[in-house]
Amino acid sequence: MLELKHISVDVAGEDGEKGILKNVNLTVDDGKFVVITGPNGGGKSTLAKVVAGINPPTEGQIFFDGQDITGLGITERAKLGISFAFQQPVRFKGITVRDMVELAAGEKIEEEQLCGYLRDVGLCAKDYIDREINASLSGGEIKRIEIAMVMARKTRLTIFDEPEAGIDLWSFNNLIDVFQRMRREIRGSIVIISHQERILGIADEIVVLSGGVITAHGPRDEILPTLLGDDKCQFCPKLEEA
């Protein structure tokens, strides 16, 4: 179980300190599929980076299975079973797709299983398995490889920051299937930052983060209608009727 307690992140702005996250409290129970959404600039990526150990919080504590992990770095958190898929994945020169998926899994993987991971993310294994991860891969291809890696990793908590970014429609449809399969197979928790209605539609819980504050958190059936209804622009000031 992941618990964020009184998390704040301040950065130095032109007019002094600026609060990006303000006293955020959030619990993600085991096995839950939680989607964090909200307006641009609301603090979602910052929150994901705080959980992954990339950004330290200015205040507050993070607990994972009851252990205080606030002071741990990315690698130590990864060892405890926290994985993070970047909005813009990194590319490694000289390393093949096979190497990366095996590295993620922490063991040699049977060819058939490796092909399965690639097939699930819409890549033809024979074309990609021995391909080097370098600048010749497109943004969408590299994103799919990273999702295959996350599937191979089977961690306790997986965080995706806008997995739909840069992915074409075919892959997007498959991405939904991939998430549902991940949910069945890895039995860990999945936290996804997304603006996509279809991803929100498969969540167990939805968290709305706006202006650095959680403005709503609850079961999908409770939160989603409030995001999709007439009140879609609930975060914007209402225009006066003419």
Ligand SMILES: Nc1ncnc2c1ncn2[C@@H]1O[C@H](COP(=O)(O)OP(=O)(O)OP(=O)(O)O)[C@@H](O)[C@H]1O
């Ligand atoms: N290091 C920083 N210095 C100054 N401002 C920052 C820094 N990091 C983030 N911000 C600001 O904090 C706010 C929240 O950023 P964040 O990337 O967390 O938002 P987000 O909800 O993920 O947005 P989006 O939906 O557009 O991806 C934004 O206004 C951003 O410009």
